[in-house]
């Protein structure tokens with residue numbers, strides 16, 4: 001379908017409309033390090049809609065040491081935000097899942113078969129520590145898959161241990177772990193190395209999902225730098241799963 005667009009038509013707005021669904025963001029208010037208030041949440045949702053998104057999936061952190069969120073807490077917040085958004089003059093679909101931090105608590109949840117929040121076809125978004133590979137990474141992925149979840153690795157381009165071990169990322173991709181890149185990595189918002197790895201995954205067409213990972217308005221301001229025609233074209237050409245959820 002993307003062959004139908006001429007290169008001049010790859011505007012940021014067209015790109016975000018084509019991506020359709022943002023599946024990684026922190027706009028549910030006051031339950032993690034994202035939006036602090038309902039007003040801030042509504043502002044972020046309005047901005048994402050103005051950018052071109054038509055469906056938003058909030059993914060608050062679940063991290064035993066810092067953010068002890070549960071499916072109940074998250075879904076209750078979603079109801080609150082949906083009620084407030086209903087009074088805004090915009091049409092947008094809102095859902096919620098979670099971004100699970102792979103710690104020992106999460107491993108125990110997987111071992112116990114506890115119900116976890118997912119989006120789409122049982123896609124399970126997870127993140128890890130930035131510096132060191134969790135010793136139970138493979139075991140956790142095995143447990144996710146054996147319970148019928150489809151693991152989605154949040155922003156792999158940002159992990160130091162993956163910059164140093166290309167084989168591990170290759171192995172995870174080959175095992176069917178979906179890779180989710182933060183769009184802001186491609187404009188250099190994070191580290192130089194994150195940009196480099198994101199560009200490499202883009203060239204290899206190994207990106208399953210893209211997300212804003214939006215915590216605050218500054219993340220959306222940074223996203224306005226996605227303007228380079230070649231970048232817009234390469235992103236639009238990806239067979240992204242965002243469009244199917």
Ligand SMILES: [Fe+2]
Nearest residue numbers: 024025099213
């Ligand atoms: Fe996140």
